Amino acid sequence: MSVYTPPSQIAQRQMEYFSGKRIVIAGEAEDLFPKQLLEVAESVTVFTTHFGYHQQMQSQGINSQFGVEYDNQDNCDMVLLYWPKAKSEAQYLLNMLFSKLGSDTEIAVIGENRSGIKSIEKMFTPLGTIKKYDSARRCSFYWGICQQQPPAFNLDDYFKSYPVTLGNHKLDVISMPGVFSHGEFDLGSKLLLDSLPKLSGKVLDFGCGAGIIGTAMKLANPKIEIEMCDISAFALESSRRTLTANGIQGRVFASDVYSHTSDNYRFIVSNPPFHSGLDTSYSATETLLAKAPTKLTARGELIIVANSFLKYPPIIEQAFNNCETINKTNKFVIYHATK
Numbered sequence: 001m002s003v004y005t006p007p008s009q010i011a012q013r014q015m016e017y018f019s020g021k022r023i024v025i026a027g028e029a030e031d032l033f034p035k036q037l038l039e040v041a042e043s044v045t046v047f048t049t050h051f052g053y054h055q056q057m058q059s060q061g062i063n064s065q066f067g068v069e070y071d072n073q074d075n076c077d078m079v080l081l082y083w084p085k086a087k088s089e090a091q092y093l094l095n096m097l098f099s100k101l102g103s104d105t106e107i108a109v110i111g112e113n114r115s116g117i118k119s120i121e122k123m124f125t126p127l128g129t130i131k132k133y134d135s136a137r138r139c140s141f142y143w144g145i146c147q148q149q150p151p152a153f154n155l156d157d158y159f160k161s162y163p164v165t166l167g168n169h170k171l172d173v174i175s176m177p178g179v180f181s182h183g184e185f186d187l188g189s190k191l192l193l194d195s196l197p198k199l200s201g202k203v204l205d206f207g208c209g210a211g212i213i214g215t216a217m218k219l220a221n222p223k224i225e226i227e228m229c230d231i232s233a234f235a236l237e238s239s240r241r242t243l244t245a246n247g248i249q250g251r252v253f254a255s256d257v258y259s260h261t262s263d264n265y266r267f268i269v270s271n272p273p274f275h276s277g278l279d280t281s282y283s284a285t286e287t288l289l290a291k292a293p294t295k296l297t298a299r300g301e302l303i304i305v306a307n308s309f310l311k312y313p314p315i316i317e318q319a320f321n322n323c324e325t326i327n328k329t330n331k332f333v334i335y336h337a338t339k
Contacts (some may be wrong), residue, residue: 006137007110008033027082049233052256072100083111088177099153109142169219174241175210176234192305195327195334201266211239229255
């Protein structure tokens with residue numbers, strides 16, 4: 001049984017495309033295929049917006065960049081794009097990468113057919129030609145080459161801004177493609193903010209997304225020390241801009257669950273994620289809940305919003321020896337626990 005994801009397995013069948021190339025890998029990569037590529041390529045650089053994957057690549061000795069813009073120090077001549085779940089993110093990565101790499105750069109695109117990878121045919125047309133050369137394991141492999149000079153790239157063009165009113169406070173939210181709450185305020189976050197008590201001390205907005213929750217908490221409780229973390233570089237850049245747009249100071253940083261957080265929070269507040277790529281994953285949230293007491297001060301509190309079908313209360317109960325429901329709708333539940 002292969003240790004690679006299906007998209008990597010189809011790329012593995014086409015190793016001759018990568019021979020002697022200086023490759024930058026981007027998109028929804030999740031495995032150690034970059035290490036095998038190093039056996040045939042001249043160089044391999046991973047550009048990722050996922051902090052956990054960045055750390056994994058570094059631990060394997062693979063050159064990795066984490067952020068929202070790629071720095072082409074390796075003078076790469078080929079892109080290997082793992083098709084992301086958000087079409088807007090794919091467009092962003094194409095525009096950003098090729099503005100750095102220029103014409104005559106080759107591209108291979110791999111992804112599951114259900115992810116909408118066929119969109120690459122039309123999306124790549126302004127840059128050059130691309131065709132499907134292989135199909136297996138419900139995935140496709142495309143290869144093409146950039147024949148036009150790519151347009152200049154401006155990061156500011158990729159942000160959406162929208163206003164949100166919460167009680168007496170109005171805030172501006174700034175977000176990038178692929179970020180939760182991109183261009184809209186979700187009902188779960190609204191219910192969470194409507195349910196919060198008066199906050200004090202150091203407060204962590206875990207999985208900060210576009211920064212709505214952290215910014216709103218600081219506006220409503222000006223004396224708190226707000227910290228915001230996420231695993232996504234797009235989310236972190238969005239949250240930083242949301243804070244700035246509202247004149248708020250806060251610490252925004254990358255963390256794979258609690259890998260880079262403090263351990264003295266008075267409150268941990270979260271609308272935790274439960275999607276990874278196209279599939280559903282609960283592991284990060286389960287770790288968030290189970291380890292929360294070790295990150296809280298004495299009498300510290302955890303407050304989260306979750307879809308009502310998710311079975312989080314037993315995990316919270318086991319970690320804290322208490323778990324109460326403080327608000328709910330047909331779709332969402334607010335859980336609260338005290339250390």
